[in-house]
Amino acid sequence: ALIITDECINCDVCEPLCPNDAIYVGELIYEIDPALCTECVGHFDEPQCSLFCPVPDCIPKDPNYLETPAQLLLKFERITQTK
Numbered sequence: 067a068l069i070i071t072d073e074c075i076n077c078d079v080c081e082p083l084c085p086n087d088a089i090y091v092g093e094l095i096y097e098i099d100p101a102l103c104t105e106c107v108g109h110f111d112e113p114q115c116s117l118f119c120p121v122p123d124c125i126p127k128d129p130n131y132l133e134t135p136a137q138l139l140l141k142f143e144r145i146t147q148t149k
């Protein structure tokens with residue numbers, strides 16, 4: 067999963083781009099639900115949020131949720147099954 071750092075300027079670019087609805091408005095900044103973020107695996111070649119976020123390096127990989135491409139694909143399959 068990716069994580070939004072406190073560099074976030076609350077511009078709202080990322081939220082509508084997420085194919086998994088993993089991004090939400092947190093207490094101070096936008097946040098990512100790691101249970102829903104597949105790093106866009108299954109939908110796009112690149113993570114859409116970090117691709118279009120205007121702040122450089124604002125959305126890195128979450129060090130607490132480092133996942134392999136295979137794990138991300140499994141998560142994608144799990145999420146789309148329950149939809």
Ligand code: SF4
Pocket residue numbers: 067068083084085086087088089098102103104105106107113114115116
């Ligand atoms: Fe959503 Fe993709 Fe960003 Fe994860 S990487 S929060 S799935 S847009």
Ligand code: SF4
Pocket residue numbers: 070073074075076077078079080081096115118119120121124125
């Ligand atoms: Fe924050 Fe970047 Fe999302 Fe804008 S696109 S709300 S700066 S994380």
